[in-house]
Amino acid sequence: MESNPLFPVFLKLHTLHTLVVGAGPVGLEKLNALLTNSPLAQVTVVALEIIPEVEELIRYFPNVRLHQKQFEVQDLDHVNLVLAATNNEILNREIQAAAKARKLLVNFADKPELCDFYLGSVVKKGDLKIAISTNGKSPTVAKRLKEVLSESLPDDIDLALQQMAALRLTLEGDFTEKVKVLNEITSVLIENKKQ
Structure with a gap:
């Protein structure tokens, strides 16, 4: 049985610049995960179509910039991390190739084979933060474990x-x-x- 080879790490996103490509429901989910865990994160969102919930969310985060436009390779300039939340396979491959050429780490929504890293389920109680990984096998199991741990840990x-x-x-x-x-x-x- 193969073990999970992923290396867990906690990033200081306020010292990095993250690019999110896509501002639909999945982009909203990724953006929400970033900002919930790191409210001071430096984020740029690039998307042709932007759902109102994304616009509403970023109103509360002055460090997030939103650009309604097609992704261009130049969007990767001065970026440290990339989250792609598109359902466009051709665009995903373009993002992957451009990110690799620049030695950037990239995560693709629901495409574990393209990812350099995964976003885990996170349990947070004050300064305690526990990340859960299933090595991309079952986000649903990770979500359930998050619920169990969250309920089990004392609030104090x-x-x-x-x-x-x-x-x-x-x-x-x-x-x-x-x-x-x-x-x-x-x-x-x-x-x-x-x-």
Whole structure:
């Protein structure tokens, strides 16, 4: 049985420039995922057809620029990441070739074979963020796991994170000693699950 070879990473989208190609329902879904997780993300949206919900969403995000036009290779200038949300196979192949030529990472909606990366389902409670991947096999399973984890995690988990951050700043000693103390304190998180 093949394991999931994907490498999980969390990007600081406010320091990068993301291009979204497409502003229909799927483009809205991708844009919403970006902005929900990273409200200060620098995003440019390029699309011929724009649904009203996309226009409504970006009103609240001054870092998003919307261009109603056909995609052109020059749209990839000064971009770090690309999300393609089109149902046009020829356009998708054009975006893929142009992005590869520029060594840009690209995600295609519902086209895992074209993707350099996938967008996972995300559970968020304050500063805690958990991303779930099924290696592109079943977004539905990822969505269900998101629901289970979201319901299982206590709402006050963020308070614990803030307290741990404050405690961490007060600890003295070398890295190994600090890790030992923090491991002892957080062991309660798994001890309750064992009982």
